[in-house]
Amino acid sequence: MDYKALGQRVRELRKSMKLSQEKLAELCNISSTYIGVIERGEKKLSVDALVRIANVLDVSVDFLLVDSLAKKEDSSFNRATTILKSLSSEVDINFISDWMELFQSYTKTK
Structure with a gap:
């Protein structure tokens, strides 16, 4: 441990x-x-x-x-989760959600 x-x-x-x-x-x-x-x-x-x-x-x-030798993708996921949990308002959360959806649609077109 x-x-x-x-x-x-x-x-x-x-x-x-x-x-x-x-x-x-x-x-x-x-x-x-x-x-x-x-x-x-x-x-x-x-x-x-x-x-x-x-x-x-x-x-x-x-x-x-979680294992301290997490894979790079796991580490990125954990960082993103920590950031999302720190958002203080519904406006922040909605803004980030909209941005993520936009990014997702952009990456699908490439």
Whole structure:
């Protein structure tokens, strides 16, 4: 298990949601020190903590545990998913959806 990669994923998701370590810890009902340790990959975390963090970050546990040596396409998908989850308004989401549909139709014509 690559705890540093897991911690990095937690940190990236937390930041994309504009949460501090303290706020994430509060929402997960665990200590902020423990969140820091997890994000740095310094300690194994409990299944309970992993589930709490996944729930607050609105991702599945398997998303957090995905192999750190992901294929390039998987990595791109994960980045896109993180960006989409960080969008703050329906207008942003609709804009991105429209853009993606336009891009998809463009690539089909080539």
